[in-house]
Amino acid sequence: MSNIVEMKNIHKFFGAVHALKGVNFNVRTGESVGLVGDNGAGKSTLIKILTGVIRADKGEIYYQGKKVQFKSPREARMAGIETIYQEDTLAEDLPVFRNMFLGRELVRRLGFINILDDNKMKIESKTFTESIGLKLGSIEQRTRYCSGGEKAGIALARALLFNAKLIIMDEPFRALSPVGVQETVNRISRLREKNKDLSIIFVTHNLYQAFLLVDRIVVLIRGEIVADLPKERTSIERVTEILARGAGVSGVRGEVGG
Amino acid sequence: MGWKKHNLSPTKLLLITLVLIYAIFTFTVPEYRFLSTSFIQLLFELMPIFIFLVIGQSLVILTGEIDISVGQVFVFCSTFLSLLYTVYHLHPALAIIGTLLLGCSAGALNGFLVTRFKLNSFLVTLATTWIFYGIMLLLSGAYSIPYSPNDRIYVDMFIDRIGGIIPTQLIWAIIFSTLFYIILSKTRLGNWMYATGSNPEAAFRSGINIDYVKMIAFIFCGFLAAFAGIIDVSRFGAGLPRDGGTSSLVAVAGAAIGGIRLGGGSGSLVGAILGAIIMRILDSGFVMMNVPPFYFQVILGITILIAVIAHYKFLKER
Numbered sequence: 111m112s113n114i115v116e117m118k119n120i121h122k123f124f125g126a127v128h129a130l131k132g133v134n135f136n137v138r139t140g141e142s143v144g145l146v147g148d149n150g151a152g153k154s155t156l157i158k159i160l161t162g163v164i165r166a167d168k169g170e171i172y173y174q175g176k177k178v179q180f181k182s183p184r185e186a187r188m189a190g191i192e193t194i195y196q197e198d199t200l201a202e203d204l205p206v207f208r209n210m211f212l213g214r215e216l217v218r219r220l221g222f223i224n225i226l227d228d229n230k231m232k233i234e235s236k237t238f239t240e241s242i243g244l245k246l247g248s249i250e251q252r253t254r255y256c257s258g259g260e261k262a263g264i265a266l267a268r269a270l271l272f273n274a275k276l277i278i279m280d281e282p283f284r285a286l287s288p289v290g291v292q293e294t295v296n297r298i299s300r301l302r303e304k305n306k307d308l309s310i311i312f313v314t315h316n317l318y319q320a321f322l323l324v325d326r327i328v329v330l331i332r333g334e335i336v337a338d339l340p341k342e343r344t345s346i347e348r349v350t351e352i353l354a355r356g357a358g359v360s361g362v363r364g365e366v367g368g
Numbered sequence: 369m370g371w372k373k374h375n376l377s378p379t380k381l382l383l384i385t386l387v388l389i390y391a392i393f394t395f396t397v398p399e400y401r402f403l404s405t406s407f408i409q410l411l412f413e414l415m416p417i418f419i420f421l422v423i424g425q426s427l428v429i430l431t432g433e434i435d436i437s438v439g440q441v442f443v444f445c446s447t448f449l450s451l452l453y454t455v456y457h458l459h460p461a462l463a464i465i466g467t468l469l470l471g472c473s474a475g476a477l478n479g480f481l482v483t484r485f486k487l488n489s490f491l492v493t494l495a496t497t498w499i500f501y502g503i504m505l506l507l508s509g510a511y512s513i514p515y516s517p518n519d520r521i522y523v524d525m526f527i528d529r530i531g532g533i534i535p536t537q538l539i540w541a542i543i544f545s546t547l548f549y550i551i552l553s554k555t556r557l558g559n560w561m562y563a564t565g566s567n568p569e570a571a572f573r574s575g576i577n578i579d580y581v582k583m584i585a586f587i588f589c590g591f592l593a594a595f596a597g598i599i600d601v602s603r604f605g606a607g608l609p610r611d612g613g614t615s616s617l618v619a620v621a622g623a624a625i626g627g628i629r630l631g632g633g634s635g636s637l638v639g640a641i642l643g644a645i646i647m648r649i650l651d652s653g654f655v656m657m658n659v660p661p662f663y664f665q666v667i668l669g670i671t672i673l674i675a676v677i678a679h680y681k682f683l684k685e686r
């Protein structure tokens with residue numbers, strides 16, 4: 111299995127703070143990796159570097175075997191890397207179908223200007239959301255009036271609609287109710303069964319949910335990768351212990367276990 | 369939503385409000401002058417300036433910003449046109465183009481300061497208001513400057529009456545209303561404006577250049593203020609270097625009454641235009657009723673206050 115992403119010897123400084131200390135991180139094609147660590151461990155920084163939000167001070171990134179340096183999230187997105195954040199992913203005043211195509215709106219030519227093709231966007235949004243098992247009251251309703259689980263589904267559907275090869279999910283469960291979490295976990299599992307080449311990175315605190323969905327767990331502590339374990343050869347207890355030891359705490363900290 | 373329960377869209381509600389206000393004035397203004405053709409014609413002549421200012425302001429507010437300077441840009445531009453023509457002896461066509469450029473530049477300056485330095489647009493445009501005001505007074509010496517091009521076409525194209533009935537400025541208002549309606553609801557740029565105002569972070573993450581979107585909104589706003597200024601100076605026959613504060617408030621209040629959410633991201637241009645018309649009717653109505661015009665300013669203030677309260681107390685759904 112080839113690597114879809116390979117990050118080599120990544121360093122990042124914020125002023126005097128050495129946020130990432132030579133991180134090597136890779137994801138294989140079709141693999142689902144949990145990137146776990148405490149607050150401030152560098153998870154988000156690593157993801158931001160990968161997706162072009164910020165630049166590494168040192169290090170190299172390979173995407174599908176080619177060396178890359180994304181200058182903006184837009185470039186990363188165009189290359190097939192979609193990031194789903196825990197919040198601020200959808201413009202909730204817009205109707206669902208406009209959110210599905212936000213930033214990549216379908217247009218048709220009318221005279222000398224491009225007019226939004228709302229009909230086509232509605233039809234494609236409806237077909238696509240239904241194909242991933244997301245049943246919405248109306249594709250035209252304001253996104254604000256959807257439930258948390260539905261919003262998570264819309265964000266996921268949007269990523270997949272544009273043939274994402276790698277989906278990064280940043281704390282995807284934090285804003286969800288227990289029902290929303292269950293819906294989302296089921297949906298992602300089904301998607302992975304259907305699309306064997308889809309790679310996923312879960313950035314999370316929450317080991318219980320991560321364990322349901324990942325093949326491998328990578329633990330980041332204070333800017334360094336301290337453990338890289340296939341799921342079947344580790345356990346929630348073992349990872350919690352690593353995290354707790356990294357935090358200088360004996361015993362288990364509540365927030366790690368979620 | 370509340371609207372759905374009563375089966376009343378915001379637009380219908382605004383239309384009803386408009387008709388009600390008009391009816392009240394019809395019965396309170398002596399001799400039913402509110403229904404006279406000459407008054408209605410006057411209303412249609414005066415309305416476009418409000419419509420231009422409100423559309424411009426609405427575009428900026430929709431992207432999550434505000435342009436307090438729009439009224440001063442409007443006044444500055446009307447003075448500037450008379451200055452270019454009468455004092456600097458520019459050809460009227462060039463003077464008009466120069467005035468439109470001034471409006472766009474003023475908008476671009478506001479947009480630049482807000483997006484480049486991530487500054488609060490309320491405070492930025494409050495500051496630029498005084499800059500525009502000061503420069504206008506410096507250039508004009510605070511005197512009114514006559515504006516009466518020999519070639520009447522340059523005046524008539526803005527304030528003539530087509531067939532002796534329909535005011536030219538109304539045609540312009542219809543053209544620009546249609547144009548901006550299409551831009552806002554039927555183009556990518558319009559969708560990005562709503563998205564930027566609704567959630568800038570989400571818009572940015574979706575690959576939208578939110579600084580560009582805001583910049584364009586400010587430039588449109590400046591352009592429309594300049595256009596309103598050209599109509600203004602053409603009607604008066606002179607540029608009057610005055611305070612534009614009331615005009616700025618009209619723009620904000622019209623947008624707010626029209627249902628443009630003050631935090632951005634929500635509201636329709638049709639509503640905003642109806643808001644501008646309501647503002648116009650109130651203003652003219654008070655004049656016709658012979659009540660001091662200051663009542664209008666009190667109402668402007670109260671309107672904005674209600675919109676602010678509604679925004680911060682009731683509409684914070686996020």
